[in-house]
Amino acid sequence: MSRHYIVIGGGAAGYFAAVNLKRLCPEDKVTILEKGNKVLSKVRISGGGRCNVTHACFENGLLVQHYPRGSKALRGAFSRFSVADTIAWYEERGVKLKTEPDGRMFPETDDSSTIINCLMNEADKFGVELKLGADVKKIIPAESGFSLEMNGGGTLHADKLLIATGGSPKLESYNWMKELGHQISFPVPSLFTFNTPQSPLTKLMGLSVPDAQVKIEGLPLVSNGPLLITHWGFSGPSILRLSALAARELQERNYIFDIRISWTGTKKEEEIRLRFSEVRMIWNTRQIAVHPLFDLPKRLWEYLVEQAGIEPEMKWADLPKKNMNKLINSLLHDTYTVKGKTTFKEEFVTCGGIALEDVDFRTMESRKCKNLYFAGEMLDIDGITGGFNFQSAWTTGWIAAQGMGQVD
Ligand SMILES: Cc1cc2nc3c(=O)[nH]c(=O)nc-3n(C[C@H](O)[C@H](O)[C@H](O)COP(=O)(O)OP(=O)(O)OC[C@H]3O[C@@H](n4cnc5c(N)ncnc54)[C@H](O)[C@@H]3O)c2cc1C
Structure with a gap:
């Protein structure tokens, strides 16, 4: 029987997870719910419009040192989906990345729309559904899966759910995750100038x-x-x-x-x-x-x-x-x-978010709520500038896709 997987958040992590998941489970329905009227908006403005996709650091022990929060959990995660995997993933889809002398990697076009088009084409090719203006208000665990109450009315059912709503320095943004039993590491801004x-x-x-x-x-x-x-x-x-x-x-x-x-x-x-x-x-x-x-x-x-x-x-x-x-x-x-x-206009992120002990990094599934998964910046993971934050979004998004796609 075909299942319905819902990804909340049409950012880097959500999109990457959705396209990889749909490819794994072509018979199932994968829907991205995005509250805004555009997807991948941070990717567009990232790296001054060039999108610093990742960093040319191929030694995972060194790579994790660029994450003030999350380095331990990411160590295993990067062994499943590494910087080299990111480069190969984009290259297989015709997007070549180039390395700057400081290690930052950008699309050869120096244009973030190359990355956006790649992700969108992939979503179209495999039939990922997208709902814009879809703001999730509440998640109610149901007998099988979840019932999602939408702002503006309406309810949706998901057999499995991925939350990839990004970071926020406001504690109340995480209330719905708290209600599902997760601990929240107090969110504060990171990457700023003095x-x-x-x-x-x-x-x-x-x-x-x-x-x-x-x-x-x-x-x-x-x-x-x-x-x-x-x-x-x-x-x-x-x-x-x-x-x-x-x-x-x-x-x-x-x-x-x-x-x-x-x-x-x-x-x-x-x-x-x-x-x-x-x-x-x-x-x-x-x-x-x-x-x-x-x-x-x-x-x-x-x-x-x-x-x-x-x-x-x-x-x-x-x-x-x-x-x-x-x-x-x-x-x-x-x-x-x-x-x-x-x-700092080039890149800013949130320190804090979903406590990492509440997440199984082999699948990105919540340890508190079955069939619920997390990816991206809403986790208590953040990196320094240089492409590390997107790398964490690609890695956690990819692992979540594999985890959700596993047959129970
Ligand atoms: C200006 C700027 C430049 C940056 N440049 C770089 C860079 O070059 N390299 C790098 O590595 N990192 C960069 N970063 C950091 C990087 O953009 C983030 O770490 C990354 O986008 C996180 O991806 P995400 O998918 O977790 O969250 P986001 O990209 O924030 O996506 C989350 C999505 O979820 C949606 N959403 C939120 N709540 C709901 C809801 N209730 N219902 C439905 N949808 C919802 C949001 O509208 C958003 O579209 C930059 C950040 C900024 C702000």
């Missing part, structure tokens, strides 16, 4: 330091990498990574905290002092402010020199010890007070 209102440094906006080290005062978290000075504060991979690592703690602090920047990355104080001694000898007649050390951008060097109370014309030979120590201290431990956050 605001430093009134900091004189913001006048250096647009300037980027390729290898900085950033720490949050009072937390044992460090992030290394490119740092960007913006007109509102700090951004760039090192900041976004830190925002993800400390998403929960920073929300508890109401986004008011101090950060410490080492503009020279992982260099130790002895190394910096040694370089200063060398430069004092070889450049003794040169002006300090004019020649940056450690490949720092010139305007940043000038700023740090000025903050250390060093006159613009001062020469290396005349640098007083007190000012030298001040400059070295700023290079290594420059402190700024962050007051507030700004959404």
